[in-house]
Amino acid sequence: MKNRLIHHSAAAAQPGGHVTKRRVAKQAIMLHARRVSVALLLVFIRSAVAAPSTQAPTxxxxxxxxxxxxxxxxxxxxxxxxxxxxxxxxxxxxxxxxxxxxxxxxxxxxxxxxxxxxxxxxxxxxxxxxxxxxxxxxxxxxxxxxxxxxxxxxxxxxxxxxxxxxxxxxxxxxxxxxxxxxxxxxxxxxxxxxxxxxxxxxxxxxxxxxxxxxxxxxxxxxxxxxxxxxxxxxxxxxxxxxxxxxxxxxxxxxxxx
Missing domain, CATH: 2.50.20.10 (Lipoprotein localisation LolA/LolB/LppX)
Known part of the structure; x- marks a missing residue:
């Protein structure tokens, strides 16, 4: 009887474990995307500051x-x-x-x-x-x-x-x-x-x-x-x-x- 209860509890917890893993993976992907976006933005800003401005003549x-x-x-x-x-x-x-x-x-x-x-x-x-x-x-x-x-x-x-x-x-x-x-x-x-x-x-x-x-x-x-x-x-x-x-x-x- 005890073994059956343990087996039942483990089976009931398994779906929730998969959801948690998917949520963690999704959060990791989103965090990586944000880091990439910030890095690209910094590169763009540095390029814009470093590039010489070509003004039209008067x-x-x-x-x-x-x-x-x-x-x-x-x-x-x-x-x-x-x-x-x-x-x-x-x-x-x-x-x-x-x-x-x-x-x-x-x-x-x-x-x-x-x-x-x-x-x-x-x-x-x-x-x-x-x-x-x-x-x-x-x-x-x-x-x-x-x-x-x-x-x-x-x-x-x-x-x-x-x-x-x-x-x-x-x-x-x-x-x-x-x-x-x-x-x-x-x-x-x-x-x-x-x-x-x-x-x-x-x-x-x-x-x-x-x-x-x-x-x-x-x-x-x-x-x-x-x-x-x-x-x-x-x-x-x-x-x-x-x-x-x-x-x-x-x-x-x-x-x-």
């Missing part, structure tokens, strides 16, 4: 790089402005921070100097040298939508500039900036520019009139390699009808090797 720094990129090239090339059937050939020379567009019929040259604080655009003809300023900047170059102000790249010096963010144009990473003129002397109330992050090259520019409407768009279509450096091959210039937002005309600035 708008001022980006514009400075863009100006230097425009000024440091040394080339002597042929180019043309093409609008439908109209072609205006020119010779493009760049040396020592001076860019010169030389036209014929009539003979004329536009010379651009990019300084540290401002740009200077001059017209050179048989009568001498004339510095372009004031209302002259609104005049069109050889009856194309391109104005003297556009060639002078005055917007690269505007003090009211802010970095909007980064973007991508034709797989190239670019900075997007919004620029505002210091007064109302410009034809544009604001200009939005996209510059390549790696080189500082201008990839796109949009000019807005004083009613806040898009008036003109410049965009690099293709580039070419000349003497180991990438250089503009074709740029599209679109004059926009502000009332409708539709393209009014397209002009192409093309550079040949």
């Amino acid at each position: 708008a001022k720094e980006i514009l400075s790089t863009a100006r230097m990129q425009q000024a440091r090239q040394d080339v002597d090339l042929q180019g043309q402005l093409r609008q439908n059937d109209k072609i205006v050939p020119f010779r493009l020379t760049q040396s020592g921070g001076v860019t010169r567009y030389s036209f014929t019929n009539p003979d004329e040259a536009l010379q651009l100097r990019l300084g540290a604080a401002d740009s200077k655009l001059e017209e050179i003809n048989k009568e001498g040298v004339d510095k372009i300023s004031g209302p002259e900047f609104e005049q069109n170059v050889r009856a194309t939508p391109v104005t003297y102000e556009d060639l002078a790249l005055k917007f690269l010096y505007w003090p009211n500039a802010k970095l909007v963010g980064d973007d991508s144009i034709n797989t190239r990473r670019v900075w997007k900036l919004e620029l505002q003129p210091p007064g109302r002397a410009s034809q544009y109330s604001r200009v939005v520019v996209w510059t390549e992050q790696q080189s500082g090259a201008l990839m796109r520019m949009e000019g807005y009139d004083w009613n806040g409407r898009l008036a003109k768009r410049f965009e690099v279509v293709s580039v070419q390699k000349i003497d180991g450096r990438y250089f503009l091959k074709q740029m599209r210039i679109e004059a926009i009808q502000p009332d409708t937002g539709k393209v009014q005309s397209r002009t192409y600035l093309e550079i040949k090797k």
Whole structure:
């Protein structure tokens, strides 16, 4: 009788023993998981603290790089402005921070100097040298939508500039900036520019009139390699009808090797 009672008690306690073992095993697994999670979190925190922070450059720094990129090239090339059937050939020379567009019929040259604080655009003809300023900047170059102000790249010096963010144009990473003129002397109330992050090259520019409407768009279509450096091959210039937002005309600035 006693043996039967002992056997019965042991049998009754056996299921509870299995439950206890499973509970202990589960607690051990959960504890191990928590330890692993804490360890991973500590590794992540240490990595984040140790990794150097890559801050975006300021708008001022980006514009400075863009100006230097425009000024440091040394080339002597042929180019043309093409609008439908109209072609205006020119010779493009760049040396020592001076860019010169030389036209014929009539003979004329536009010379651009990019300084540290401002740009200077001059017209050179048989009568001498004339510095372009004031209302002259609104005049069109050889009856194309391109104005003297556009060639002078005055917007690269505007003090009211802010970095909007980064973007991508034709797989190239670019900075997007919004620029505002210091007064109302410009034809544009604001200009939005996209510059390549790696080189500082201008990839796109949009000019807005004083009613806040898009008036003109410049965009690099293709580039070419000349003497180991990438250089503009074709740029599209679109004059926009502000009332409708539709393209009014397209002009192409093309550079040949």
